[in-house]
Amino acid sequence: MLNTFQQQPHDLLPSATHDERSRQEFAKSLKGYVQQGLLPGLAPVYQKRLVRYEGEHGAVPKDRRETRRMMIPDAYFQTYASANRVAQELLWESVLTAIQRQQPELNQRAQELSAKNASPLAVDPAKPAPRYVTGIDIHCMPGGYADATSDDDVSTGALYDRGVYLYAMGYMGPTNDDMGRSVCNYIRRNMPDFAPKAILDMGCTVGHSTLPYKEQFADAEVTGIDVAAPQLRYAHARAGAMGLNVGFMQEDASQTSFADGSFDLIVSHILLHETSAKAMPAVFRECFRLLKPGGVMIHADLPPFDHSDLFSEFILDNETHYNNEPFWGAMRDMDQIQLAVDAGFVRDQVRFDTAPMAVLEFAAAQAEGYSDESAEEVADRDFKAGEYAPGGGWEVLIGVKGGDPS
Amino acid sequence: MSDMRRYPRGARPQFFEDPGLDEAMSMILVLASELSVLRDRLDTYERLSADGKAPSQADVERYQPDEETLNAREAARQDLFERLYFVARKRAQEIAEQDHGQRYREVLDDAAGQPGSPE
Numbered sequence: 001m002l003n004t005f006q007q008q009p010h011d012l013l014p015s016a017t018h019d020e021r022s023r024q025e026f027a028k029s030l031k032g033y034v035q036q037g038l039l040p041g042l043a044p045v046y047q048k049r050l051v052r053y054e055g056e057h058g059a060v061p062k063d064r065r066e067t068r069r070m071m072i073p074d075a076y077f078q079t080y081a082s083a084n085r086v087a088q089e090l091l092w093e094s095v096l097t098a099i100q101r102q103q104p105e106l107n108q109r110a111q112e113l114s115a116k117n118a119s120p121l122a123v124d125p126a127k128p129a130p131r132y133v134t135g136i137d138i139h140c141m142p143g144g145y146a147d148a149t150s151d152d153d154v155s156t157g158a159l160y161d162r163g164v165y166l167y168a169m170g171y172m173g174p175t176n177d178d179m180g181r182s183v184c185n186y187i188r189r190n191m192p193d194f195a196p197k198a199i200l201d202m203g204c205t206v207g208h209s210t211l212p213y214k215e216q217f218a219d220a221e222v223t224g225i226d227v228a229a230p231q232l233r234y235a236h237a238r239a240g241a242m243g244l245n246v247g248f249m250q251e252d253a254s255q256t257s258f259a260d261g262s263f264d265l266i267v268s269h270i271l272l273h274e275t276s277a278k279a280m281p282a283v284f285r286e287c288f289r290l291l292k293p294g295g296v297m298i299h300a301d302l303p304p305f306d307h308s309d310l311f312s313e314f315i316l317d318n319e320t321h322y323n324n325e326p327f328w329g330a331m332r333d334m335d336q337i338q339l340a341v342d343a344g345f346v347r348d349q350v351r352f353d354t355a356p357m358a359v360l361e362f363a364a365a366q367a368e369g370y371s372d373e374s375a376e377e378v379a380d381r382d383f384k385a386g387e388y389a390p391g392g393g394w395e396v397l398i399g400v401k402g403g404d405p406s
Numbered sequence: 407m408s409d410m411r412r413y414p415r416g417a418r419p420q421f422f423e424d425p426g427l428d429e430a431m432s433m434i435l436v437l438a439s440e441l442s443v444l445r446d447r448l449d450t451y452e453r454l455s456a457d458g459k460a461p462s463q464a465d466v467e468r469y470q471p472d473e474e475t476l477n478a479r480e481a482a483r484q485d486l487f488e489r490l491y492f493v494a495r496k497r498a499q500e501i502a503e504q505d506h507g508q509r510y511r512e513v514l515d516d517a518a519g520q521p522g523s524p525e
Contacts, residue, residue, distance in 0.1 A: 041498025082421035136416030
């Protein structure tokens, strides 16, 4: 099935010349080919290596680290992994050159669009982001989340917005909001009486997943927080471009300045694995502190490794080593339920579940390039390590804070 | 012109024994990308000049591909990748079929009528 999912334009999305767009399409197509064309060949290669390894060592690799050492010398693996890396580099390069060309205009437009968003934008460019964000540029995105060339610069936000669409090959939906939308749907289906009035989205970057909450709970005050000022400036302006009043504030999710019991619902989307072993437990503690009694915490991220399938675990852990994801592997060794319990949540009020992907809705809404057939293929597939679209749904960790809601 | 950072922080991993091959693999894919960009541009030009009138550069820049064009271009790129990675895919298939050089030599021996061969 050919993937021609298109990103829906908005007034802040950087434009592309004919050739820039073609370069972007090439990078996206190459990512698709690496996952659909090269990755399947790795399974028999792995099996062959396994037999040889067992002959030489008397046992198969005991964990993903040994599996990695076994696979690194393999010529096919080298081709696969290097193609994956180059696709990622071509992706950023193709977007970066387009943004550089129009950076002053984008920054100007961001200010105009921000004025249309009635909710606050609070950033402090002097406040540094934590080292786990600035030490290496996550996902190999040049400049990372936090680089800015001036105090009104939104260019890394623009880079992220277009980059996520290409990285996810459109599976995140025409506005890259599939995760937020999926969690919103999950709430609507499983907690039909829950009507949060104050909602916090932690690690929101440009607000892709934040905005669906404002659409779903129109009367609620929705706030996105992040440690990176350029992402927040872009997020605030993008919300303005989409006609939504959503606040964006520069706050560290592990230590915010909000008062106790400020929120009914706290969510995050692929945030936890971008933090650290020190910050992640603090994020859970902060969630517990910031929730009102009866409030709900939902983190949509990666479930822990269960070590049942070392090949998949090894493939997934390639992100750690080849895509600048410092905490990716280590995070998946942590007991997230226990972290929530340690933070104050009662054990039987914490659980993992699956929030079905919203991708079928994009086809139903006739978004450009989203056919029923291609969307159904995504919605019905089984999870396969190393492919972007997890298939079916997102893993969510849900915690409910005890006590009577006021 | 801005001073956006072009190279991401974090040491680039080495995939091949010879670091020159890492550079070459990147260069090959960049060239493939440029080939694909040129092909798209030619395709745009052909589609816009279907009525016999040559399009201007501005016409090419304004052009928005329709669904059919997007599909045709995506199919062309996937075909290009199939050819680019022919050898890698072939290698994976040999492994999946448990084929190897030893069997090749056995067939040679057979053909040559070596002692011990079935013929």
